[in-house]
Amino acid sequence: xxxxxxxxxxxxxxxxxxxxxxxxxxxxxxxxxxxxxxxxxxxxxxxxxxxxxxxxxxxxxxxxxxxxxxxxxxxxxxxxxxxxxxxxxxxxxxxxxxxxxxxxxxxxxxxxxxxxxxxxxxxxxxxxxxxxxxxxxxxxxxxxxxxxxxxxxxxxxxxxxxxxxxxxxxxxxxxxxxxxxxxxxxxxxxxxxxxxxxxxxxxxxxxxxxxxxxxxxxxxxxxxxxxxxxxxxxxxxxxxxxxxxxxxxxxxxxxxxxxxxxxxxxxxxxxxxxxxxxxxxxxxxxxxxxxxxxxxxxxxxxxxxxxxxxxxxxxxxxxxxxxxxxxxxxxxxxxxxxxxxxxxxxxxxxxxxxxxxxxxxxxxxxxxxxxxxxxxxxxxxxxxxxxxxxxxxxxxxxxxxxxxxxxxxxxxxxxxxxxxxxxxxxxxxxxxxxxxxxxxxxxxxxxxxxxxxxxxxxxxxxxxxxxxxxxxxxxxxxxxxxxxxx
RNA sequence: GGCGCGUUCGUCUAGUGGCCUAGGACACCGCCCUCUCAAGGCGGAGAUCACGGGUUCGACCCCCGUACGCGCUACCA
Numbered sequence: 001x002x003x004x005x006x007x008x009x010x011x012x013x014x015x016x017x018x019x020x021x022x023x024x025x026x027x028x029x030x031x032x033x034x035x036x037x038x039x040x041x042x043x044x045x046x047x048x049x050x051x052x053x054x055x056x057x058x059x060x061x062x063x064x065x066x067x068x069x070x071x072x073x074x075x076x077x078x079x080x081x082x083x084x085x086x087x088x089x090x091x092x093x094x095x096x097x098x099x100x101x102x103x104x105x106x107x108x109x110x111x112x113x114x115x116x117x118x119x120x121x122x123x124x125x126x127x128x129x130x131x132x133x134x135x136x137x138x139x140x141x142x143x144x145x146x147x148x149x150x151x152x153x154x155x156x157x158x159x160x161x162x163x164x165x166x167x168x169x170x171x172x173x174x175x176x177x178x179x180x181x182x183x184x185x186x187x188x189x190x191x192x193x194x195x196x197x198x199x200x201x202x203x204x205x206x207x208x209x210x211x212x213x214x215x216x217x218x219x220x221x222x223x224x225x226x227x228x229x230x231x232x233x234x235x236x237x238x239x240x241x242x243x244x245x246x247x248x249x250x251x252x253x254x255x256x257x258x259x260x261x262x263x264x265x266x267x268x269x270x271x272x273x274x275x276x277x278x279x280x281x282x283x284x285x286x287x288x289x290x291x292x293x294x295x296x297x298x299x300x301x302x303x304x305x306x307x308x309x310x311x312x313x314x315x316x317x318x319x320x321x322x323x324x325x326x327x328x329x330x331x332x333x334x335x336x337x338x339x340x341x342x343x344x345x346x347x348x349x350x351x352x353x354x355x356x357x358x359x360x361x362x363x364x365x366x367x368x369x370x371x372x373x374x375x376x377x378x379x380x381x382x383x384x385x386x387x388x389x390x391x392x393x394x395x396x397x398x399x400x401x402x403x404x405x406x407x408x409x410x411x412x413x414x415x416x417x418x419x420x421x422x423x424x425x426x427x428x429x430x431x432x433x434x435x436x437x438x439x440x441x442x443x444x445x446x447x448x449x450x451x452x453x454x455x456x457x458x459x460x461x462x463x464x465x466x467x468x469x470x471x472x473x474x475x476x477x478x479x480x481x482x483x484x485x486x
Numbered sequence: 487g488g489c490g491c492g493u494u495c496g497u498c499u500a501g502u503g504g505c506c507u508a509g510g511a512c513a514c515c516g517c518c519c520u521c522u523c524a525a526g527g528c529g530g531a532g533a534u535c536a537c538g539g540g541u542u543c544g545a546c547c548c549c550c551g552u553a554c555g556c557g558c559u560a561c562c563a
Contacts, residue, residue: 282510435522439522
């Protein structure tokens with residue numbers, strides 16, 4: 001498809017890639033792919049205090065894991081400092097910007113005073129007309145100036161936002177914001193404008209926390225003689241308490257979701273639904289998302305992040321995995337949890353995947369579902385109480401050991417047939433013979449299907465576990481006997 | 487304080503003047519299936535469409551106002 005669409009994701013590397021950033025990246029990526037355009041990754045690291053290399057890695061890792069591949073970049077703003085200086089000098093020379101020697105303390109005082117007078121805290125332009133001699137005096141005192149943009153104080157700036165619609169701002173409400181700090185590093189509002197222009201960005205798709213900054217950027221771009229890109233401001237993602245999603249709300253790093261066993265396609269699908277929808281559909285393969293995505297269908301109002309729905313969706317995608325894929329994932333999660341995965345063959349893992357697939361909501365859940373295959377886990381006291389300690393359990397265990405010891409191929413369907421026959425002959429309801437066996441074999445009241453579990457455990461281990469359960473009951477009998485005898 | 491944005495079931499949303507006695511999904515509840523747990527099937531409950539005024543034969547949908555929430559108002563982005 002012929003296209004000149006160029007979009008970008010421009011995070012500041014002050015922390016891991018979080019859910020909100022991922023959603024912004026996703027929408028940009030979808031828009032680029034939908035229109036056959038270019039997706040640029042740009043790191044906005046002009047805040048030297050808070051930016052870190054680790055954060056850059058985390059962002060790149062997160063996006064890579066999600067499959068949000070970019071076509072250009074990552075560009076670093078700190079690599080482009082000369083370019084910003086060049087543009088700042090130009091504006092200075094044209095009288096569209098000026099140097100300001102006010103100190104942070106002075107500015108803070110002015111702000112407070114304005115607020116006290118119930119006025120908008122707007123810079124009063126006291127440095128706008130400063131003579132060169134005064135400037136020289138300031139320099140002599142060791143003051144380093146910032147560069148302020150001389151904002152037009154009349155007229156209106158209209159943003160034709162693709163999500164929010166037409167938004168009108170009075171320029172007089174803007175003030176002469178700082179473009180370049182005293183240390184020569186540009187501020188966000190300046191660097192974005194230069195970058196988006198230099199990188200030929202056609203559509204700026206970002207969080208709506210930037211909507212109020214947009215007129216500043218437009219006015220600055222106009223002063224620079226740039227053509228202005230289209231804008232689309234996405235609604236925020238909120239926590240359950242309806243405030244902006246943050247660390248306080250628990251897991252917000254996409255890497256955390258990866259480590260818990262979420263599938264990238266599930267997270268992508270879920271995130272796409274936060275602020276966007278297509279008829280009644282809820283499950284979308286990535287290609288489907290690309291085919292159907294459009295800015296016109298993006299909602300205007302913020303969305304609360306719902307971990308429960310993400311979990312459900314992850315289950316949907318886990319069930320769509322092929323067995324070899326699932327087995328591969330499961331092995332790595334089991335290994336990470338310290339289970340000795342070399343204990344079994346690949347075929348064994350395939351079989352395990354088969355019987356656990358529809359029982360998983362997160363990949364990491366496999367650990368709690370399969371640990372007992374590697375070594376006995378302590379009996380769950382509740383299971384002992386409610387199942388093992390029932391009348392006749394010992395008898396069931398004994399008979400089952402007998403039945404399973406007979407010569408036959410130790411496969412699920414055979415095991416099932418013989419155990420059902422046992423229930424039949426003893427006259428005990430099938431579920432009452434299966435449940436104690438489950439507890440004996442897995443230690444718990446919940447497990448993968450019993451017969452498959454036994455097959456995977458193997459005849460010897462299965463019989464051994466049944467015997468151990470029986471011993472446990474015998475010990476208890478003795479104790480009870482001893483006590484009542486006293 | 488100023489400016490801006492937003493407001494449909496608990497949550498994500500469908501809905502662009504009559505199809506809405508408001509549809510779907512998650513969560514919740516019940517039933518079925520069933521060796522447990524899941525998955526699956528069926529069903530239920532759940533929204534006076536923030537509130538108040540208009541406009542209209544008719545408003546969730548259009549206009550105005552109010553309330554509440556959020557964002558910006560930094561030498562953060």
